[in-house]
Amino acid sequence: MIIRFPLLSGNDDYNLPGKGGGCIVCNTSFRSGFAYLSAGATYDHLESRIDDKELGAFFHVGYHGSHSDMSDSGGVEVVKDLKGGQFDLQFCSTSCLRQFLSSLVDEVEKSIGQNKEVASEKEKEAP
Numbered sequence: 001m002i003i004r005f006p007l008l009s010g011n012d013d014y015n016l017p018g019k020g021g022g023c024i025v026c027n028t029s030f031r032s033g034f035a036y037l038s039a040g041a042t043y044d045h046l047e048s049r050i051d052d053k054e055l056g057a058f059f060h061v062g063y064h065g066s067h068s069d070m071s072d073s074g075g076v077e078v079v080k081d082l083k084g085g086q087f088d089l090q091f092c093s094t095s096c097l098r099q100f101l102s103s104l105v106d107e108v109e110k111s112i113g114q115n116k117e118v119a120s121e122k123e124k125e126a127p
């Protein structure tokens with residue numbers, strides 16, 4: 001499974017894989033159903049509603065460490081400022097959904113500490 005993040009951004013269609021596409025993980029077509037991860041933003045005020053097009057959906061998974069410079073933290077932007085404010089990621093089975101979520105956590109773990117060089121450069125610059 002090779003997935004490049006963010007999966008969706010900007011003016012992409014909110015639905016992944018979209019019509020005719022296969023499972024995000026194994027590319028199997030959806031024959032008898034699918035598992036999904038659906039999320040987004042809503043805005044509803046008593047006196048005014050805004051156009052959905054003004055909403056930007058995001059989905060960020062990460063780890064926040066204890067260092068103030070975030071050198072022991074990391075994260076993955078799965079969906080970044082997707083116009084329309086919502087998205088659906090679809091999988092052929094709960095097994096593929098589980099594999100996707102587990103791989104996502106793997107990506108978060110890989111990203112932790114990637115700011116170490118930045119942190120050590122800041123330490124050198126400090127008086």
Ligand SMILES: [Zn+2]
Pocket residue numbers: 023024025026027028091092093096
């Ligand atoms: Zn699948």
